[in-house]
Every structure is written in structure tokens, then in C-alpha cells.
Amino acid sequence: MSTFSGLFEEIPFISADRFDGENLRSKIFFLSHCHMDHMRGLDRPEGLPGPLYTSAVSRVLVRKQFPNVQDVRVLEIGSAEEISYESDGEEYRVVVTALPARHCPGSIMLLIQYRELKILYTGDFRLTKADLDSKFASLRQLEPDVVYLDSSFLKKCYPEFPTQTESIKKICDLITEWTSISPQHKVIIRIPAQYGSEFLFMEIGRKLKQKIYVANEQLEKYIFFPDMDQCISSNLKECNIFSLQKHEKGMFGSFHYRIIQPSALFWKNWTRGQPICKEENKNTIRVAYSSHSSYTELKDFIEFVKPKKVQLNVVSKMPEEMYKCLDEILGELEQSSKERKEPAIVKSRFDNLFRVPNSGYNRKYEEPIRMPIKRVKL
Structure with a gap:
């Protein structure tokens, strides 16, 4: 800030x-x-x-x-x-x-x-x-x-962060790994703030050729960025990937979801050679990602x-x-x-x-x- x-x-x-x-x-x-x-x-x-x-x-x-x-x-x-x-x-x-x-x-x-x-x-x-x-x-x-x-x-x-290219590749791999299990398997990307994820979303959309769901209040902010309309949507039914800061239980019905949390603050003392993701629990994985x-x-x-x-x-x-x-x-x-x-x-x-x-x-x-x-x- x-x-x-x-x-x-x-x-x-x-x-x-x-x-x-x-x-x-x-x-x-x-x-x-x-x-x-x-x-x-x-x-x-x-x-x-x-x-x-x-x-x-x-x-x-x-x-x-x-x-x-x-x-x-x-x-x-x-x-x-x-x-x-x-x-x-x-x-x-x-x-x-x-x-x-x-x-x-x-x-x-x-x-x-x-x-x-x-x-x-x-x-x-x-x-x-x-x-x-x-x-x-x-x-x-x-x-x-x-x-x-x-x-x-x-x-x-x-001291260090992975490059954005390395982080985005890991996030895309985690998404593909989960969503390929069945159509009922979805991914939630839990972003740390309302801004700062534009490039991340654009690269995920480009690499996976999928749109990311964002709520209407987010859509109003992101839609102004050039080319963002190619990678985001407010239509729940057409998306396997969802961008949310929080979600309510039952929001996705009977879907099985994995939560991916890109962040920088969590990764204190990370140095090259260490894993760039960490499993928090059965459904949540943190990934080191920084735009600073x-x-x-x-x-x-x-x-x-x-x-x-x-x-x-x-x-x-x-x-x-x-x-x-x-x-x-x-x-x-x-x-x-x-x-x-x-x-x-x-x-x-x-x-x-x-x-x-x-x-x-x-x-x-x-x-x-x-x-x-x-x-x-x-």
C-alpha cells in the first residue's frame, strides 16, 4: 500500500x-x-x-x-x-x-x-x-x-520470489490437474485484494483458453483493462475457474473445488530451490506470486x-x-x-x-x- x-x-x-x-x-x-x-x-x-x-x-x-x-x-x-x-x-x-x-x-x-x-x-x-x-x-x-x-x-x-512466469505455470498446472478429473471439479482462485491480479488472470486465460468467473462488482473494475474481457466472465455456468476473495458454503452445489491462493506476504524467507506452493489442507494450496x-x-x-x-x-x-x-x-x-x-x-x-x-x-x-x-x- x-x-x-x-x-x-x-x-x-x-x-x-x-x-x-x-x-x-x-x-x-x-x-x-x-x-x-x-x-x-x-x-x-x-x-x-x-x-x-x-x-x-x-x-x-x-x-x-x-x-x-x-x-x-x-x-x-x-x-x-x-x-x-x-x-x-x-x-x-x-x-x-x-x-x-x-x-x-x-x-x-x-x-x-x-x-x-x-x-x-x-x-x-x-x-x-x-x-x-x-x-x-x-x-x-x-x-x-x-x-x-x-x-x-x-x-x-x-529475500526472493519466484518469477511471475514460474508462478503462473504452477497455478495453471494445479488448475489443469484438478479440473481434468471430472466436470464437477472446479477451482477457486482466492485473490488477496481487489487489484493486482490483472496480469495473472490474463495469462491464465491465455494459457488455458478458459474464462475466469468474477462477481459483478469485480467485473466493473476489471472490464476497463484492455483484453480482460477475453479472460473473465460473470456467467457461473460457463466457467471452471472462479475468482473470489471469499465464498459461502454451498455456493457451488455438489461441485468439488480446490482453492488456490496466490500471495507474496505468506512466503517469508523463501529462496530459490524451495517449493513455490504449499498445501494448507485437503482443499487449499498456496502459491508464491508477487507483482512487487x-x-x-x-x-x-x-x-x-x-x-x-x-x-x-x-x-x-x-x-x-x-x-x-x-x-x-x-x-x-x-x-x-x-x-x-x-x-x-x-x-x-x-x-x-x-x-x-x-x-x-x-x-x-x-x-x-x-x-x-x-x-x-x-
Whole structure:
């Protein structure tokens, strides 16, 4: 759950992923992806006092879900866009590049250049070391002045997660194993939250060529995602797979059902080589699945981009462990730079431990394309 305030200390009058309170004084706005903890304030009847920049996928979702937000503009992946805006007679310019975040359909990171500063805002993201090495070469040794980091799992008790490909394969195997017994055998996928499972459902539908049942209240949210209508349905009778957060006894009559619970929080201290599923009881199996980076992936990311300072976008109620982990990572990075006689990384202490609580994944995107700067003036 994001605790990012929406405001950037280094850049005046812009906001990202929060659209209420002090953020309404901003002149331009950015949305990294369409999950509700990043969209607070978009439902205000007056809309926003400035344009909202986001990905092409997220623009479709915002326009359908929040018709009151009328000025929604697309950031093309890999394209540097210069945006000018004014406040109190003073003109400001930022250059913004959207990069794929691989968290959910349409999710993006934002590389923002303001004067001599480079700020990288990750939103929510899941990038492995292999992703960084093969498809994000432009971020290698970027040395941004600040990274605003998705720190959901910046804890040593979450050292690793299976890749999403591995987790989805296991879930599909478990579904096929059970539903092939007889037409009376059904599967319930018990999701941990209302959002975050879009890519999972799309991949299950694509691989198994089956639709997943979702209740009408869920359908209203998912249907806005492109291609989701190909993998979900509200018709109980045509489905063998059901997405539910809970279900009542007798809901499925005489059917035999297996419950599969994809989750990340449950899998503390998981490391590669261990099983990625665990049988809870006769009918329930847990599967390790995460759309956020693990501790090791976060460490790899920080070492890859070499930031001068890191701000955490997700801070728990007991943040000491997270900041201790961050200090250790930055300390190791500083020491490594000294040994290689590279420019020293600035290791920052973090006074602002408690941020104001906050109210794409698309595999076709590869290495960001170098394109001329596109200039926009408000």
C-alpha cells in the first residue's frame, strides 16, 4: 500500500499518484498505474486543476472510470517529453520519460529531469536482474539524484520470489490437474485484494483458453483493462475457474473445488530451490506470486541505477527495519564505488521516516526507444 504523499521535494508544482490535499496546488499530474491506492482524489467532481499524464492503457481506464478527469494525456514508452508549465508568472520545464514497470497492465516508471536533477519514480514495480540486464540498459549507472522506490518488500525476510512466469505455470498446472478429473471439479482462485491480479488472470486465460468467473462488482473494475474481457466472465455456468476473495458454503452445489491462493506476504524467507506452493489442507494450496520486487531485486535495482539518494514510497508502521536495510544497501554501494575508484555515492540519512499516507505491465515493451524530445507547453 503506497504511503507516498504525491509531492516531490525537488520539483515544485507536480504530483504523482495522489490527487488530494496539498497536491491540488500542483499544475501537472502523473499516474503510474490504475490501482486505487495510487488514484486517491481522482473521483473529485471538479476533476484536476491541470493535465494528467499516464500510459496509453491507464488513459483508457481513467477516462472510463473517472469521466470527470477530462484532460488525460499519454506518455509514450521510451519517449522523452518536455512539459512546460507556469505558476505565479514563473515558467518551469521538466523532461519526462515513461519506462515499463511490469507491475500490472499499463504500469510505468517515471524518469523526470528538472534543471540539473534526475529523479526516478518507480511507482509499483517488479523487475528482476535479468530484466535490468537485457531490457533496461539505459538505466545502468544512471546515478539519479533521487529514486522514489516501491519498497513494499524492502525486508530481509522476503529475500526472493519466484518469477511471475514460474508462478503462473504452477497455478495453471494445479488448475489443469484438478479440473481434468471430472466436470464437477472446479477451482477457486482466492485473490488477496481487489487489484493486482490483472496480469495473472490474463495469462491464465491465455494459457488455458478458459474464462475466469468474477462477481459483478469485480467485473466493473476489471472490464476497463484492455483484453480482460477475453479472460473473465460473470456467467457461473460457463466457467471452471472462479475468482473470489471469499465464498459461502454451498455456493457451488455438489461441485468439488480446490482453492488456490496466490500471495507474496505468506512466503517469508523463501529462496530459490524451495517449493513455490504449499498445501494448507485437503482443499487449499498456496502459491508464491508477487507483482512487487523482492528484497534481492530491490538491492539489484539500486546497485544497477546507483542513486545518490533513495526515498521510500511504501513505509510500514514499524519502518526501522526498512531503513536499516536501505542504509546497508547504500553503504555497500558506496564502498563498492570507492574500491573501483568511481565517483562516490552520496549516502543519505532519512529524517522523514513517516510520509503522509496515501489516501505497465506489458511484455511487448523492450529496451526504451531513443526518440527526439517531444515538447508540450500548457
